[in-house]
Amino acid sequence: MSISCDWLAACQLAIIDKLSGRASLVHVLETVTSARFPAQVPTFHVVATWHNHTEMVATGRLRVRIDEVGGDPGAALSEEEVTFHGKTSHRMICIVQSLAVQRPGPYRVVASLQLTGAEQWADVAVFPFHVAMSANSPQAAQA
Numbered sequence: 001m002s003i004s005c006d007w008l009a010a011c012q013l014a015i016i017d018k019l020s021g022r023a024s025l026v027h028v029l030e031t032v033t034s035a036r037f038p039a040q041v042p043t044f045h046v047v048a049t050w051h052n053h054t055e056m057v058a059t060g061r062l063r064v065r066i067d068e069v070g071g072d073p074g075a076a077l078s079e080e081e082v083t084f085h086g087k088t089s090h091r092m093i094c095i096v097q098s099l100a101v102q103r104p105g106p107y108r109v110v111a112s113l114q115l116t117g118a119e120q121w122a123d124v125a126v127f128p129f130h131v132a133m134s135a136n137s138p139q140a141a142q143a
Contacts, residue, residue: 052084
């Protein structure tokens with residue numbers, strides 16, 4: 001594939017410097033805790049950097065979603081069609097206002113690509129994180 005997702009991350013806050021284009025990720029998500037389930041994961045950012053590896057023009061649809069590991073694919077957080085002119089990059093930033101989770105366990109942010117003319121989406125990058133019960137929650141004490 002000529003287009004790839006160079007990196008993908010979820011964090012509490014993503015700051016992009018307008019002059020240099022550099023990204024600063026604050027509090028990268030590894031584990032999110034909740035006192036009870038179902039739960040709402042508070043606002044966080046998802047950042048994906050895409051790159052065209054050839055000198056040719058390439059167009060594709062880029063998508064980011066969140067899945068519960070072992071569950072059905074989640075709905076798209078962001079989806080856009082991008083045309084890359086030569087060896088160029090594109091950054092997607094999604095602000096997730098609230099994520100509803102039914103149970104603790106492993107989750108993953110998934111970046112997918114659909115090249116122009118293709119019917120199938122290809123998952124090209126994954127960022128795992130865990131949603132856990134708070135240690136001091138009443139539900140944890142009952143377990």
